[in-house]
Amino acid sequence: MELSARNQFKGRVTRIVRGGVVAEVTVDIGNGQEIVSVITNGSVERLNLREGSQVTAIVKATEVLLAG
Numbered sequence: 001m002e003l004s005a006r007n008q009f010k011g012r013v014t015r016i017v018r019g020g021v022v023a024e025v026t027v028d029i030g031n032g033q034e035i036v037s038v039i040t041n042g043s044v045e046r047l048n049l050r051e052g053s054q055v056t057a058i059v060k061a062t063e064v065l066l067a068g
Contacts, residue, residue: 007059009035013051016044025049027057035059 011029023044027035035057049055 005058005060007061009057009059011035011055011057013049013053013055016049016051018044027055029057 009027009029011027013025014028014034015024015026017024018041021041022038023041025037025039025044027037029035037057047055
């Protein structure tokens with residue numbers, strides 16, 4: 001599958017915290033860096049995400065929030 005997104009990060013799911021409707025998914029992308037994404041619980045199921053899953057995080061540059 002071809003993607004136009006340039007910001008792609010391979011990593012491993014280290015944590016999934018489910019809420020009522022959405023889940024917070026933490027991905028270790030190496031060098032002590034993590035990406036945290038909020039997706040629907042349905043998406044977690046459809047993507048069959050589990051702790052330890054190998055994933056590619058695709059980040060749209062206009063949708064980034066920085067936490068410090």
